[in-house]
Amino acid sequence: MVERVRAYQWFHHNPVQVYAGSGAFEQLHRLVPEGRSLFITSRGFTDRGVTTGVLASLGAARTIVHDGVRPNPGLDGLDELTTEYRDAKIASIVALGGGSVLDTAKILSLTLGNRNRRSLAEIFRDGKTERWPVKIPVIAVPTTAGTGAEVTSFATVWDRPERRKFSLDNGQLFPRYALLDPCLTLTLPYRETLYGALDTVSHALESLWNRKRTPVSQALAVQSLRHVNDALRDVLEEPDNLGKRAQMQYASMLAGLAINQTRTAIAHSISYPLTAHFDVPHGLACGFTLSSILKFVKALGILPESGPFLSAIEELLDDLGLDDEMSGYTSYEEASGLIGKMYTPERAGNFIASVDRNDIACILKASFRCRSSCRDTA
Incomplete structure (x- = not known):
C-alpha cells in the first residue's frame, strides 16, 4: 500500500562519490590526491598483508600508517592522534576497516585540517563549540557491511571514563569517495x-x-x-x-x-x-x-x-x-x-x-x- 503523500517540505543531499562492485578497491590509487596520505586501518589488515598492498599502490614514501584503531574510538585517543599527526602535513586520509576505523578517519579529517581549535575533550566534556571550516578529504573503504559510515556526515565518539557516547554531526564529515568492494568482506x-x-x-x-x-x-x-x-x-x-x-x-x-x-x-x-x-x-x-x-x-x-x-x-x-x-x-x-x-x-x-x-x-x-x-x- 502506498502511503498518502504529505504536503510538507523536505531536503535530500549526499555528495559522496561511490564506486562499488568486485575490484572497486583497485580504484584507490587514482583517487588519492597528491601529497602525503594517512592510511588508517586495524592491525588485522596489516597482519593479512593489506597494508603492504596499499603502501605499494600509494607509495610508501608518502604514506603514513596508523593501524592501531580499536572499537568505539575515544575522545582522549583521538586527541592524542591529532597531536601525533598535527605537523605531518596530511593531504588525504584513506580509511580501510569497519565503522570505528571510518569514524576515526572522519574525525581526524577535521581535527587535522583545523589547527587552531579546541580539543575534542573540551568540546564534548565541557560543552564548548567549534567551527570546522577546513577538512582533509577522506576515501572510505568499508570492510564490513553495517555502519554505512562511508556515506554519512556524522561520527561517533566515546568518553570511556564517563561511559558516554557523543555524535559529531557536520557536513564536513562526508567522505569524498567510498569504495565498496565485497571481496574485502569475505574474511569477516x-x-x-x-x-x-x-x-x-x-x-x-x-x-x-x-x-x-x-x-x-x-x-x-x-x-x-x-x-x-x-x-x-x-x-x-x-x-x-x-x-x-x-x-x-x-x-x-x-x-x-x-x-x-x-x-x-x-x-x-x-x-x-x-x-x-x-x-x-x-x-x-x-x-x-x-x-x-x-x-x-x-x-x-x-x-x-x-x-x-x-x-x-x-x-x-x-x-x-x-x-x-x-x-x-x-x-x-x-x-x-x-x-x-x-x-x-x-x-x-x-x-x-x-x-x-x-x-x-x-x-x-x-x-x-x-x-x-x-x-x-x-
Missing part, C-alpha cells in the same frame, strides 16, 4: 557479519519509524531491507558467496543514506548504555530490540510502510537468536537498571510514537524474554 567472521547486518537493519527500520522520514529516505530504507531479507541468511551459511556479500554492502550503504537524512531513533537510544556499560557490540545492541519495537509500532498502526517484506524482516530477526547472543553480555535484571539512561531526546525524540520509561522497560523485557508483543507484556 560469522558474528561480525551478523552484527554488521543488524546495524544495517537498525538503520533502515529507524529511518522508517522516524518523524523526519522523507519519500527518499523511505525508498532507500525499504530497498535496504529487501536486500537484507534476500541475502543475509545465505551470507551466514555461505560466507564466501560474493554476490550476497555485495548485496549486504549495498544494503548497508542504502541504510546509511537513509539515516543521514533522518538520523536514528529509539533503538539506538536504548543501545548506547548497553554498549557503554556492558561492552555490547553496537550492531547487537541496536538490533536486539528491533523485533520488539517493530511489533510495538505495527500494533499501533503507525508504520509509514507496510507489507509482507516487513513481516519477513520481523521473522528474520526472531530467527536469529539475539536473546542468546545478548545473554553473553548482560541480563534483563542488569540492563533494566539503566532504563533511566536509555531515553536520549535527540534519538528517542525522532521516533514516530511517544514513548516513556515504561515503554522502554516493556521493549527491553520483550527483547530479553522473546515475548510476542510489548503491548501484551505491559
Whole structure:
C-alpha cells in the first residue's frame, strides 16, 4: 500500500562519490590526491598483508600508517592522534576497516585540517563549540557491511571514563569517495557479519519509524531491507558467496543514506548504555530490540510502510537468536537498571510514537524474554 503523500517540505543531499562492485578497491590509487596520505586501518589488515598492498599502490614514501584503531574510538585517543599527526602535513586520509576505523578517519579529517581549535575533550566534556571550516578529504573503504559510515556526515565518539557516547554531526564529515568492494568482506567472521547486518537493519527500520522520514529516505530504507531479507541468511551459511556479500554492502550503504537524512531513533537510544556499560557490540545492541519495537509500532498502526517484506524482516530477526547472543553480555535484571539512561531526546525524540520509561522497560523485557508483543507484556 502506498502511503498518502504529505504536503510538507523536505531536503535530500549526499555528495559522496561511490564506486562499488568486485575490484572497486583497485580504484584507490587514482583517487588519492597528491601529497602525503594517512592510511588508517586495524592491525588485522596489516597482519593479512593489506597494508603492504596499499603502501605499494600509494607509495610508501608518502604514506603514513596508523593501524592501531580499536572499537568505539575515544575522545582522549583521538586527541592524542591529532597531536601525533598535527605537523605531518596530511593531504588525504584513506580509511580501510569497519565503522570505528571510518569514524576515526572522519574525525581526524577535521581535527587535522583545523589547527587552531579546541580539543575534542573540551568540546564534548565541557560543552564548548567549534567551527570546522577546513577538512582533509577522506576515501572510505568499508570492510564490513553495517555502519554505512562511508556515506554519512556524522561520527561517533566515546568518553570511556564517563561511559558516554557523543555524535559529531557536520557536513564536513562526508567522505569524498567510498569504495565498496565485497571481496574485502569475505574474511569477516560469522558474528561480525551478523552484527554488521543488524546495524544495517537498525538503520533502515529507524529511518522508517522516524518523524523526519522523507519519500527518499523511505525508498532507500525499504530497498535496504529487501536486500537484507534476500541475502543475509545465505551470507551466514555461505560466507564466501560474493554476490550476497555485495548485496549486504549495498544494503548497508542504502541504510546509511537513509539515516543521514533522518538520523536514528529509539533503538539506538536504548543501545548506547548497553554498549557503554556492558561492552555490547553496537550492531547487537541496536538490533536486539528491533523485533520488539517493530511489533510495538505495527500494533499501533503507525508504520509509514507496510507489507509482507516487513513481516519477513520481523521473522528474520526472531530467527536469529539475539536473546542468546545478548545473554553473553548482560541480563534483563542488569540492563533494566539503566532504563533511566536509555531515553536520549535527540534519538528517542525522532521516533514516530511517544514513548516513556515504561515503554522502554516493556521493549527491553520483550527483547530479553522473546515475548510476542510489548503491548501484551505491559
